[in-house]
Amino acid sequence: MRKKLLPVLAIFVVIMFLGQPYDSRAETEVQKIEKEIRKIQQQMNKAAQEKKQAEQNVRQLSAQKAATKEDIVRLMNEIAKAGEELVATQAKIDAAEERLMRTTKELEAAEEQRESRDELLQKRIRMIYMNGAVSYLDVLLSSTSFDDFLTRFNAMKLIMQQDKSVLEQSKQYEAFVAEKKAQVEAELGEVRNLYAEMATRKANLELKERQKEVLIAQLNEKIEETEEISEEAEKALMEFGQKYSELLEKKKKIRNYYTGGKLGLPLKREYRLSSPFGYRIHPVTGKRKLHTGIDMAVPEGTPVYAAESGVVIVAQTWSGYGNTIVINHGNGLWTLYGHLKPGGILVEKGQTVKRGEKIGLVGKTGTATGYHLHFEVRKNGNPVDPAPYLK
Template identity: 35%
Template sequence: MNKKVVFPIILTTVLVCTMIPAVGWAENSSLEKINQEIAQIRARMSEQKKNISSLEQQISAIQVQQKELEDQLLYIDMRRNETQNKLDKLDGQIEVTKGEAVKAQQQLDEAVERVAKRDVLLKTRLRAMYEHGTVSYLEVLLGSTDFSDFLNRFHALQTIFEQDKRILEENIRDKETIEAKKKEVDEHLAKLETMFAEAEKLKADLDSQYKQSVAIKAELKEKEEDLHDSLVQFEENLLAMARQEKAKLAEKIRMQGGSVIASGGKLGLPLPPGSFTFTSGFGMRTDPFTGKSAGHNGLDMAAPKGTPIYAAEKGVVILAGLYRGYGNAVIIQHDETYSTLYAHIREGGIQVKVGQVVQRGEKIAEVGSTGRSTGNHLHFTVYKNDVAIDPAPLIR
């Protein structure tokens, strides 16, 4: 061989061999940097999730306080109504008792007037006896001219005696009866007025409590709204971080060879051929739980429990755990556009971790029936720009 030809070939080979480690080192360095950036983003997302959880707990606590205040306001309002009814009833009783007191006072005034008239009558008789000299009942009887005159004088004296006795008894009775009645009415009126004053004070206290509770409720409502505003801001920040993470994952995937989906390829079967039966397709169907027509965002593939589940394409695991009604689930991000969901995985059946790079056809989990499921099957969803699309045309 010509030496002039051999030397350039050898030189080229040496240069290529020298450059390969340098290129590999550069790629590894860039990949490590991306991994660090992803880890930092996830750390910030984790802290943000804690903040969101704390806010949600505070909002929940405030809502509990608001419910308790609502119950308290209802109770106070009920007692206010009861107290007002009591006040109205007492007010009516007071008016009636005042009428009785006026009537009793009138009766007492009349009795006093009767007593005064009787006193005048008795004083007139005493004055007449004084003016004509003191004459005993015995002298009147002994002055009789005959027996008939004696009887007449005796009956006359008896009448005077009975009349005087009756006047005195009526005086005593009138005074005692009417004064007792007046005292009873006054005591009853005083008692009613005391009860009215106590009820008024209770009503005032209840009104004060009601206003205070309303004010506290307004403060709690304002605080809840502020927390909701903060929560919205935190959730927006978390969403922005999720977009950053997705962008970094897409960059990582591109560095590792890109996605077959993005280049127009097909997805691999997520279950071994012949091991499953399609039981539900993408689109509208009858919900097995409610019996109503509802949308279905993926394919259901019935298979025995423990059947291996494979990654439909190369990508990075972004979720590996419980996921709402899907039970145990895995989500793989394939590039900046596509991701796939594998749901209802059996307990202990997840074989991958978040951040792990998986290859097409690599086992990631095992079939189960966790979450909102009626039997062992795999629910498989394909997302394009975070919107579910029919997986059937993409599977080969």
């Protein structure tokens, strides 16, 4: 009996020794896959963070661009106003120059009149000087009669009054015109100084406006660069998601749940299709780009259901998508559920879900203008129109 047991024990021992390396190899392979999965998850998280940061930067740059455009509009209005003020001031300068020209002519005429009257007085003085003894008294005494005397006396008196009046009027008028000219020159100087200040202000405004235009161009360039970073990060996320799915398949956790046909609706209540699949003007960025899914507008907190059975490969905040779930249904088919509310992700990464199972709640996280479910269908990682897949 003992001899018969020995061969059996020997065979059992051999099996034990052979079995241990096999189990060890299997365990090592699983560990390697799990390690690779963790690495992929870290890369996905990093890519998601980079995309989130890039989109935040785009929003900040876009806000700065909008503010700069408002500054440009304000500056253009100020430049237009300054231009109008310059035109009005130039009109004042023209009017003042015209008044100065008239006043100058008046002063020249006054000076000519004074010189003429001065010349007349000087002639009269020269005559008196040249006649020597002849005086006003001689003229009076040489009168032939009393009437002649009165006539000569009145004439002499009138001449003396005129001489005195001419001297006073000439001085007063010349002083008046000179004062008037000085006032006009002072006014003209002030208006010209005002014009120079306004012209300088207008030039400074135009310089600021040009600087703002340069800033707009720089912001546009930065926005384009940042959007490229965001798009590259999104592409990387999809690539990581594909690798993650392949690794899960290696662990036999994913089978081909989807074998063709229609998908189930992700909502079990009426909704409004607020944006279909296809190219559109983005409601936030204002740029024309592909809308990679359909937007189904419903109230906040509306339950979201899995369109098909599969394994959750994304259950996290995913940049512009906000809180997002991505399910791999096998055969290269994924579905994506975006903009879920805070706390609205009800499944975990790696979890197997069934068709029609409640997985999330509608919100407007990420880049969204209102409450809706952003639903995508992706074939081999590429977005396709969900409409043909839905009932």
